[in-house]
Amino acid sequence: MRYLASMETGSYTVGLEERDETLHVEIDGNPLSIDLIAVDGNGLYSLLVGNRSHTAVLLDTTERFRVEIDGVAFDMDIEQEDLARLWQSVKRKAHAGGEQIKAPMPGRVIAVEATVGDVVTPGKGVIVIEAMKMENELRAHAGGVVKEVRVKVGDPVNKNDVLMMLGAQTGE
Amino acid sequence: MFEKILIANRGEIAVRVIRTCREMGIQTVAVFSEADRGAPHVRYADEACLIGPALSRESYLLPENIIAAARKTGAQAVHPGYGFLSERAAFADRCVDAGIAFIGPSGEAMRAMGDKTAARRAMRTAGVPVVPGTEEGLNDDAEAVRVADEVGYPVLIKAAMGGGGKGMRIVRNPEELASALRSARSEALSAFGDGAVYIEKYLEDPRHVEFQILADAHGHTVHLGERECSVQRRHQKLIEESPSCILDDRLRAEMGTAAVRAAEAAGYVNAGTIEFIVDRNRNFYFLEMNTRLQVEHPVTEMRTGLDLVREQILVASGSPLRFTQEEIPFRGAAIECRISAEDPDENFMPSIGKITRLVEPGGPGVRIDSGFYRGYEVPIFYDPMIAKLIVWAETRDEAIARMKRALSEYEIGGIKTTVSFHLQALSDARFVSGNYTTRFIEQMTPGDKQDAPDPRIAAAFATLVKHRTRKTARPAGSSGPSGTEFSAWKLAGRRAGLRK
Numbered sequence: 276m277r278y279l280a281s282m283e284t285g286s287y288t289v290g291l292e293e294r295d296e297t298l299h300v301e302i303d304g305n306p307l308s309i310d311l312i313a314v315d316g317n318g319l320y321s322l323l324v325g326n327r328s329h330t331a332v333l334l335d336t337t338e339r340f341r342v343e344i345d346g347v348a349f350d351m352d353i354e355q356e357d358l359a360r361l362w363q364s365v366k367r368k369a370h371a372g373g374e375q376i377k378a379p380m381p382g383r384v385i386a387v388e389a390t391v392g393d394v395v396t397p398g399k400g401v402i403v404i405e406a407m408k409m410e411n412e413l414r415a416h417a418g419g420v421v422k423e424v425r426v427k428v429g430d431p432v433n434k435n436d437v438l439m440m441l442g443a444q445t446g447e
Numbered sequence: 448m449f450e451k452i453l454i455a456n457r458g459e460i461a462v463r464v465i466r467t468c469r470e471m472g473i474q475t476v477a478v479f480s481e482a483d484r485g486a487p488h489v490r491y492a493d494e495a496c497l498i499g500p501a502l503s504r505e506s507y508l509l510p511e512n513i514i515a516a517a518r519k520t521g522a523q524a525v526h527p528g529y530g531f532l533s534e535r536a537a538f539a540d541r542c543v544d545a546g547i548a549f550i551g552p553s554g555e556a557m558r559a560m561g562d563k564t565a566a567r568r569a570m571r572t573a574g575v576p577v578v579p580g581t582e583e584g585l586n587d588d589a590e591a592v593r594v595a596d597e598v599g600y601p602v603l604i605k606a607a608m609g610g611g612g613k614g615m616r617i618v619r620n621p622e623e624l625a626s627a628l629r630s631a632r633s634e635a636l637s638a639f640g641d642g643a644v645y646i647e648k649y650l651e652d653p654r655h656v657e658f659q660i661l662a663d664a665h666g667h668t669v670h671l672g673e674r675e676c677s678v679q680r681r682h683q684k685l686i687e688e689s690p691s692c693i694l695d696d697r698l699r700a701e702m703g704t705a706a707v708r709a710a711e712a713a714g715y716v717n718a719g720t721i722e723f724i725v726d727r728n729r730n731f732y733f734l735e736m737n738t739r740l741q742v743e744h745p746v747t748e749m750r751t752g753l754d755l756v757r758e759q760i761l762v763a764s765g766s767p768l769r770f771t772q773e774e775i776p777f778r779g780a781a782i783e784c785r786i787s788a789e790d791p792d793e794n795f796m797p798s799i800g801k802i803t804r805l806v807e808p809g810g811p812g813v814r815i816d817s818g819f820y821r822g823y824e825v826p827i828f829y830d831p832m833i834a835k836l837i838v839w840a841e842t843r844d845e846a847i848a849r850m851k852r853a854l855s856e857y858e859i860g861g862i863k864t865t866v867s868f869h870l871q872a873l874s875d876a877r878f879v880s881g882n883y884t885t886r887f888i889e890q891m892t893p894g895d896k897q898d899a900p901d902p903r904i905a906a907a908f909a910t911l912v913k914h915r916t917r918k919t920a921r922p923a924g925s926s927g928p929s930g931t932e933f934s935a936w937k938l939a940g941r942r943a944g945l946r947k
Contacts, residue, residue, distance in 0.1 A: 276914065280906035287903055289910040300911070302903045311911055317804050318860060320912075324904055331908045332804075332860065340909040346855055346867075347898075349905035353913045380799055380827060406827065409681075411796045 279359035280340075282351040289353075373442035374417045378432040382406030387428060387439075393421045395441055402426070402438050419443060448764050449473055449524045449548065453517045454488070456528030457507060459818035459834055460742075461488035464526045467756040476520045478513060480506035482826045487818060494520050501828045507531045510538045517547050524548035524763060526756070530830070533739040534561065550763040552738050556715050560736040564607045564645050566713075570733045573712035575705045578650065578724065578732040584643035591628055591646060595621065598648045604628060606635035607643040610735065612682040614638060617649055652884045654725040655679065655734075656691045658706035659747045661718050661758055665767045668710050670703040671747050671755075672777055677885045678872060680795065685865070685888070686872060687743040688782040689750050692843070692881030693725055702731055707772075709733060717762050718744075718755055727884075742785070742835070745816060749781035749839040780843040782850050784869040786834040786857070788825045791868035799825045804860030808853035812839040812846075825862055833864075843881070847873055 278289045290301035300307045310323040311331070318333040322344070335341040340351050352359075386403035389395055400412040401421075419441035426438045453476040454464045461477060465488060468475045477492035482501035489495045496516035499506030506512065508531060517525055525542050527533035527550070536554035543549055560566045568582045579598050584607045585591045595602045595618065604627055606614030614635030616627040628644065636642035655676045662668035675691035676684045694702070706721040713736065720741050722734040744755050753775075762768070789795040805821040817834035819825065825833060838853055840846040854870050875891050877883045883890075 278910045278913070280910055282902055282906070284902050287906040289906055291910065291914055298911075300907055302907055307903075307907055309907060309911070311908065315804065319804060319806075319858070320908070322904070322908055324907075329900065329904060332858070333909075333912055334860070336913075340913065342905050342909050342912075344900040344905050344908065345898075346870075347900055349902060349909075351906065351909055353906075353909055379793075379796055406797060409797070412794055413796075414794065 277356040278353055279356045280351050280353050281359070282349060288356060373419050373422065373440060374415060375437045376401055376413055376415065376439040376441070378404060378434060378436045378438055379411075379413075380404075380406050380434050382411070382432055384426045384428055384430045384432060384438070385410060387424060387426065389421050389424070389439070391421050391424060395419060395421060404432065413438070415441060417441070449760065451476060451520065451522045452524045452526055452550070452760070453478065453513070453520065453522035453547075454492070454526050454528065455507070455513045456526075456531055456533075457483055457486060457488060457818070457829065459816045459832070460528040460740075461486075462491055462818055463816050464528060464756050465491045467754055467760070470754075471757065471760065473760070476516065476522050478507070478516050480828070482828050485823070487820055487823075496520065501826070503531070503828065510535070510541050513538075514541060514545050514547065517542075518545070522547065524550055524760075526550040526759070527739065529739050529742055534737075536561065548763050550759050551717050551740075552715050552719060556713050557738045559713050560715075560738050562607060563605065563610075563735060564643075566736060567645075567733070569712050570709055573708050575709045575712070575733045576731060578647045578734065580647035581645045584645055585628075588625060588628060591624060592621070594646045595624055598646065601649040601651070603647045603649040604631040604644050605647060606631070606639055606641075607645055608641040609635065609639035610682075614642075614644060650724055650726045650732075652727060652886055653677075654691070654693050654884050655684075655722065656693065656702070656725050656731070657720050657722045657737075657741075658703060659718070659720055659741075659744065659755075660706050660710040660715070661755070661762070661768065662710055662716050663762045663768045664716050664765060667768045667771075668707045668715070669768060669770070669772045669775060670706045671751055671753065671775060673699065673702065674743055674746050676743065677883055678878070678887050679885055680888050684743065684785065686782065686784055686869065686878075687746050688780065688843075688846075689746045690777075690780065690843075693729065698729060698731070705731075705733070709736060718759050742832070743783050745814060745835060745837040746781045746783045749812075749814065749837055750777055750779060751775055752778075779839055779841045780846040781837060781839045782846050782873075783835055783837040784850060784854065784873075785832050785865070786836055786859070786869075787831040787865045788833050788862050789831050789865055790863035791865050791871075792863075795865070796863075797827070797831050798863035799827050800862045801825075802859060802861045804858055806856065806858035808836070808856035810849075810853070812849055813853045814838070836869075844879075847879060 276291050280287045288303050292299045300309045308325050312321050320331040322329040322331040329345050332343040340353050382404040385405045389401045395415045395418045397418040400414050402413045404411050422442040423440040451474040452468050454461045465475045475492040477488045477495040478498045479489050480501050498512040532538040536557040539549045540554040567577045570577050581594050601619045604616040614631050616631045618624050618627045631644050632642040656673050658673050659671040673691050674687050674689045676687045678686035709721045718740050720737040723731045724734045725731045788798045790798050802821050802823045814837040819833045838849040840849050851873050857866050
């Protein structure tokens with residue numbers, strides 16, 4: 276079975292083959308000597324690659340695969356290779372829908388720093404929420420043009436509420 | 448000696464105080480809000496009382512609920528921890544009026560030091576250097592202009608009745624003074640109920656060095672050394688260490704003596720902290736006094752071997768100090784990192800949720816003061832700090848290496864924490880050199896990625912896990928000797944290794 280692991284830094288083909296009751300692993304055609312066991316049944320694994328020992332943690336699989344190797348996090352999509360190409364084109368269309376700014380926790384909106392039509396660069400603060408005794412500024416990741424602002428100052432918000440929607444900068 | 452103490456707090460400090468009480472054979476009473484029913488301090492205590500709903504102002508901040516719980520359980524003393532009611536003079540008074548000992552200073556001492564302008568006056572009289580500025584709240588704008596000109600710009604407008612950055616404004620030139628005064632006054636009024644402000648010289652790029660003091664009710668006051676607390680964000684400390692790199696023995700002795708004089712001038716009894724500000728010419732000035740046990744007290748404990756909570760209880764029960772200034776041992780270097788449920792990659796956004804995985808560091812010289820456990824749900828109602836990691840070593844360099852090692856062992860799953868921030872801070876050249884000020888965080892350089900693992904390893908790991916979760920039916924006899932579900936993962940590499 277061949278999978279495609281796609282990360283920001285690049286994509287890798289991971290081949291898994293069961294032969295003689297063992298699982299052989301190949302990355303981009305190169306065999307890897309791997310030994311993997313689950314340690315605590317809660318996402319913590321011990322991973323041996325050759326003789327090198329790594330701590331591997333499965334962090335999140337809800338949207339993408341988020342793992343940690345020796346404390347460093349990696350985000351990726353993993354799909355069977357033949358399906359991967361199909362998904363790539365679907366995702367390209369989905370991303371064109373733009374970024375959603377969501378509330379990470381319950382709180383209250385105390386400032387809205389962008390209005391419809393504004394161009395928001397990656398990292399720019401767009402909404403300020405008050406929660407847990409502090410002010411927290413939500414920032415855009417991908418950025419874009421503000422398409423919709425769904426809250427105003429004083430509104431209470433719940434976790435995962437979509438507060439603002441950004442879209443592509445050209446067209447639309 | 449008290450037979451029963453009520454701890455009027457929650458989280459890690461409640462656990463901390465309960466631990467010492469247990470060692471001393473003192474019964475403990477925990478108080479908890481509805482949101483804290485599952486909190487560890489409830490289980491650690493001998494008795495526990497519900498004192499209100501989740502919001503602090505309806506539970507931990509209500510003196511009458513705390514005192515009622517003390518009465519109900521027959522507690523003879525109350526330890527207030529830090530924050531909450533620990534510096535409310537009225538609460539200290541009410542405890543005493545109710546016949547309950549308050550493990551801390553008197554309400555009078557709190558009032559004397561809580562009024563910042565009165566404190567400055569008292570320090571001046573005691574010969575403790577204070578930051579140049581006014582000693583009274585400002586009467587009008589004309590006086591403000593005069594003082595600012597006298598003291599010299601830049602100046603700092605500060606609230607007379609509170610801290611934490613509220614009611615504070617930096618003014619760099621005379622044109623900005625009037626509007627800064629207006630907004631500082633209104634912020635102080637809403638935060639502390641009193642709009643009185645005063646003016647101090649603004650020291651650029653200072654270091655924050657504080658001294659721990661301890662005084663008994665028999666006239667003995669000692670200092671227990673300093674703590675360097677300049678790593679701050681929004682006036683909240685994140686990393687503290689001792690000794691401070693900016694102090695030499697002469698300056699340390701001078702500041703220590705000044706700290707003791709300051710405490711004596713306030714008629715202070717029990718544990719407290721004198722905060723100094725040190726400018727780049729190594730002039731030190733009294734900033735304020737904290738009339739409580741502080742979050743970072745373990746740093747002092749690691750260097751002196753003392754248990755400050757024990758000393759507090761002894762003092763409150765009437766015992767004299769068991770040591771003189773000369774007898775206090777100072778050894779090695781200690782560092783504390785405050786672990787908070789915040790995401791350092793998202794501007795320290797609070798991260799609430801369930802702790803799904805917890806592995807705590809250990810080994811020599813490593814200490815954890817924690818208020819959570821695996822399975823705990825971090826609540827949104829309280830301070831995001833969930834634990835403190837403290838290390839001690841013979842030298843500062845060894846302490847830094849030990850802290851980085853301990854941080855890398857610390858696994859907290861289910862929420863984001865500031866562990867990665869601390870690793871980055873301790874690797875920063877400025878921190879390692881000891882040459883940093885309160886601007887450290889804004890000047891931090893992004894961490895170098897030379898230790899980042901090969902992403903292909905991450906790809907292989909994630910793929911194997913995904914592949915495994917696709918297969919639900921396993922052929923009979925596939926469990927290997929270890930009995931784990933992953934016996935099929937005794938992969939080619941391991942067999943090849945054995946064959947050699």
